[in-house]
Amino acid sequence: MQTVAKPHARARAPRLPAEERRRQILDAAVDVFAHMGYGTAGTADIARAAGIGEPTIYRYFSNKRDLYVAAVRQVSEEILEAWGTIAGDAPDALTALQRIGVWYYQRLQSRPELLLLRSRSISDSQGGNVAEVVREQYLAIMRFVEALYRRAQNDGQLGADDDVASLTWLFMAVGTLLDQAQILELDELTPAQVLRISALIQPRKRE
Numbered sequence: 734m735q736t737v738a739k740p741h742a743r744a745r746a747p748r749l750p751a752e753e754r755r756r757q758i759l760d761a762a763v764d765v766f767a768h769m770g771y772g773t774a775g776t777a778d779i780a781r782a783a784g785i786g787e788p789t790i791y792r793y794f795s796n797k798r799d800l801y802v803a804a805v806r807q808v809s810e811e812i813l814e815a816w817g818t819i820a821g822d823a824p825d826a827l828t829a830l831q832r833i834g835v836w837y838y839q840r841l842q843s844r845p846e847l848l849l850l851r852s853r854s855i856s857d858s859q860g861g862n863v864a865e866v867v868r869e870q871y872l873a874i875m876r877f878v879e880a881l882y883r884r885a886q887n888d889g890q891l892g893a894d895d896d897v898a899s900l901t902w903l904f905m906a907v908g909t910l911l912d913q914a915q916i917l918e919l920d921e922l923t924p925a926q927v928l929r930i931s932a933l934i935q936p937r938k939r940e
Contacts (some may be wrong), residue, residue, distance in 0.1 A: 755793045758783050762804040767846035770799055771857045802866050808851045809870035813877060815840075826885035827935065830878070830904065834931050837908060838924065841915045854914035878904050903934045 765774045777795050777831035780787040794800040816833050823829035841848055854867045879901040886889045907930055914922040 751793075754785075754789070757792055758785070758793060758800070759804055759807050762800050762810060763850050764846045766801060766804055767850040769852060770853060771797075771863075776800070798863060802863055804850060805854050805863075805866055805870060808847055809873060811847060812851070812874060816877060820881060825890060826881045826888065827890050830881050830885075831931065831935060833878075833881075834904075834907070834927075838911060838927050842910055845915055848912060849916060852909065874902060875905055881897070900934070907931070907934060 758779065762779050765779045765782050769778065774797075776790050777787050779800070780790055783790075790800065794803065819836060820826070820829040823832055837848070849877050850869070854863075855871065879897060882891065882897045882900050882904075882929060886893070886895060886897055891897070910930075911922075911927070913919075
């Protein structure tokens with residue numbers, strides 16, 4: 734008598750502490766939303782990327798929009814945490830800004846999803862409270878940059894007549910340029926060109 738093989742049961746994801754599982758879901762959400770966008774990505778796609786069942790997501794997040802907001806917040810928090818460390822280790826504010834620019838470019842190469850989701854979220858926020866969160870996070874990053882320029886001015890690295898607000902906007906604009914070059918796969922923008930652009934917009938330290 735022929736034995737009929739039973740179908741294999743789906744392997745369960747290993748049990749993790751709640752905070753670790755939530756972080757796992759968020760990491761997967763950042764990747765999926767960065768590549769697919771809010772409208773196209775579904776919670777099933779995120780569950781598959783995380784290696785879990787889709788119902789598990791709803792133990793931690795009410796719906797897809799809630800998960801998207803959390804992913805956008807996480808991206809900004811990771812950026813600010815990294816920039817805070819860089820600024821704390823730098824000898825002065827202008828050096829910190831230069832190192833932050835290098836970090837940003839290198840991170841786009843090694844982990845583009847973290848930064849591309851932030852860029853995509855500006856036009857992909859679906860309105861409502863999501864748009865407000867995106868605006869809030871963008872401003873938090875912008876204010877961090879502005880504070881470094883302000884510190885440089887207070888320390889005498891910039892003159893009293895240097896326009897801190899305009900320098901901040903230029904810094905943010907170059908970040909957007911890098912985002913778009915990565916999204917469009919514009920290899921024409923080389924690391925050497927990025928450094929030259931940085932030198933053009935970075936004010937010289939005053940002796």
